[in-house]
Amino acid sequence: MITPSRPDNEGQRLAALQSLLILDTPPEERFNQIVEFAAREFKVPIALITLLDTDRQWFKANIGLGTTCQTSRDISFCGHTILRSEIMVVPDAHLDVRFHDNPLVTGYPHIRFYAGAPLVLSTGYALGSLCIIDTVPRDPATIDLAMLSTLRHLVMRELEPKADAA
Numbered sequence: 001m002i003t004p005s006r007p008d009n010e011g012q013r014l015a016a017l018q019s020l021l022i023l024d025t026p027p028e029e030r031f032n033q034i035v036e037f038a039a040r041e042f043k044v045p046i047a048l049i050t051l052l053d054t055d056r057q058w059f060k061a062n063i064g065l066g067t068t069c070q071t072s073r074d075i076s077f078c079g080h081t082i083l084r085s086e087i088m089v090v091p092d093a094h095l096d097v098r099f100h101d102n103p104l105v106t107g108y109p110h111i112r113f114y115a116g117a118p119l120v121l122s123t124g125y126a127l128g129s130l131c132i133i134d135t136v137p138r139d140p141a142t143i144d145l146a147m148l149s150t151l152r153h154l155v156m157r158e159l160e161p162k163a164d165a166a
Helices: 010-019 027-042 145-159
Strands: 047-054 055-065 069-072 088-090 113-120 124-135
Touching: 010 124, 027 047, 027 055, 027 124, 027 145, 113 145, 124 145
Parallel strands: none
Antiparallel strands: 047 055, 047 124, 055 069, 088 113, 113 124
16 A cells, blocks of 8 residues: 655645635535435445545545545545546556555455545645545446536535635
C-alpha cells in the first residue's frame, strides 16, 4: 500500500476546508440525493462525498457503508484523488500497487473498483472527492466520466460559498 502524500498547500487547503464549517455536520438531503443518484446511475453499491481533514477522511454523504462516517486518511483512496486535477479511476484495486494490500481492499468494504472526482474550490484547493466504489473490478470504458464530473460540479455548487451572496 502506498500512503497518499500531502498536497504542497496542505495548510491553506485545511484552512479553506475549515472555513466552510461543514465537517461533522449532520447528513443533508441535498448531498444525499447526489450520492443516491450516483449509486443508482453507475450501478455501484457505494457512493460517497468525502472531505479530507488532517488525519481522516470524513463522509458528508454516504450510500453503502452503513453507519461508517470516516476512515483514516492514510488508507483513503480519496487522499490520492485530491492530488490530481482529473478523475482518478482504479479498475481493479487488487492489481494496483497503491491499493492491493490496503485494508479497505483486503477487508471491509472490499473495494475493487474506484472512481473519484476531486472536489476543488475555485481557489484551487482540493477538499475531497465524489466517488463511486464497487466490490468487483469494472472496465473504466463503461463509466461515464463526464456524468461523474457533472455530479462533482453539483456538489461544489452546494459546498462553495457564493461570491455574490454578500
